Amino acid sequence: MDAVSQPTKLTEAERIDRLRLIRTDNVGPRTFRSLVNHFGSARRALAQLPDLARRGGSSRAMRICSEEDARAELAASRKLGVSLLAPEEAGYPPRLTAIDDAPPLLGVRGALDTLMRPMIAIVGSRNASAAGLKFAGQLARDLGEAGFVIISGLARGIDQAAHRTSVASGTVAVLAGGHDRIYPSEHEDLLAAILDARGAAITEMPPGHEPRARDFPRRNRLISGAALGVVIVEAAQRSGSLITARMANEQGREVFAVPGSPLDPRAAGTNDLIKQGATLVTEAADVIQAVAPIMERPIMLPLREDDEDQLSGDPNAGDRAQITALLGPSPVSIDDLIRMSGAPPAIVRTVLLELELAGRLERHGGGLVSMI
Structure with a gap:
């Protein structure tokens, strides 16, 4: 039998915050997880998005999903009989929680x-x-x-x-x-x-x-x-x-x-x-x-790449320039970027997150990234 942890239930406010974060431009499931892991909650992550995108080189204001839009989507979902479930809630397929890019909210x-x-x-x-x-x-x-x-x-x-x-x-x-x-x-x-x-x-x-x-x-x-x-x-x-x-x-x-x-x-x-x-x-x-x-084996949540090394608060300009210069249109592994740049893993992942939020980076399967 599948072994799963005891399910919890999000508050209405937490569900709205998570919905706002995943519906924001340039935030996918992996980025969502990185942000929440680092800042502790979707609400705190939302407050940091503009600064992260600016540091990644964004030339325009970032579109962040509003609370009004999130509440409207939640209401529309419920009207259809749809529940928006988080991975830790009952009804979310247990094995789906174990993939790297599991949806933060599943309809x-x-x-x-x-x-x-x-x-x-x-x-x-x-x-x-x-x-x-x-x-x-x-x-x-x-x-x-x-x-x-x-x-x-x-x-x-x-x-x-x-x-x-x-x-x-x-x-x-x-x-x-x-x-x-x-x-x-x-x-x-x-x-x-x-x-x-x-x-x-x-x-x-x-x-x-x-x-x-x-x-x-x-x-x-x-x-x-x-x-x-x-x-x-x-x-x-x-x-x-x-x-x-x-x-x-x-x-x-x-x-x-x-x-x-x-x-x-x-x-x-x-x-x-x-x-x-x-x-x-x-x-x-x-x-x-x-x-x-x-x-017969319990479902084991894998150690995520961003669980191993938390994001760094503020890479310097030299770090950003060096890591960005190593990137191009051809996908490269994050491990190779860490090795070739010589920068700490947390610094590399922070720069990649900034670039992604700025709309300049694309993530591929298998831990590969490329510039857009």
Whole structure:
């Protein structure tokens, strides 16, 4: 069984402060965590943002989410039946709390107890074959009967087949847009069926947010992050499902792949995953056997890079110039920046935070950063 710490509950004021911080320009989940860890609370971090952005070289005033806007989003969410949950609160998927970029507030609709059960992700091609759809459905049904919740992205094809056959046993839809902006729109009935059957839907996006191309990889990290493992049923080369598999690997999740014909381009990605070491799956027992030992271990929150070294209060001009000069459009690891600059880790991370808040830095997976 998953072991999790005793849940707490945010006050209304804390929820508003956290919402303001994560909805502020240039603040993503990792930056949010760095700021709160360093300043002790979202409220104190909000007060320091203008100065940090100025030190990072911002040429204009930083847009900070107002309390009025945060309260309006909270009200709109509640009107939709959506709870905005923090990682330490009941209903936030336990394994999702352990990823580096877990959403500071997750919009949750549906049965919270379903989100606390062990999950297996099933994803694959939107343009799936009949055989792929049949297998995804059978796998989802068998895993559901074995007690697992199926999590997927509500997309056409494999996702849809996995959701539909696991409605009765429990399934979770991860949305790329807001709870009132379902994509594709023809799956609104499927989502309604999921929620009616004590399933759930989650997203980190606010109400009214229309999903864009860049939102789908962000969504995919939530699918893999909440799950014990990810099963890829069909995936062409360079498909979104392979992005999910890569993220699952980075998050330490099990990656499973269903083999397919070498003549079918929809199986090229999954066959390559098997060559690279993914577990080959032909039945639910393959998945259950692999994740059983993981379920017996408690969920361990990893030591975060910014937990190791707190931010420094005030790097000097020389530090900033040296670290900035080492950065360019090509991603480089933070560890390499620390080594090449010779600066203390806390100084490097503070300069990177300043640059990010100024809109000059982009963070990538695996601890990589680059200049915009």
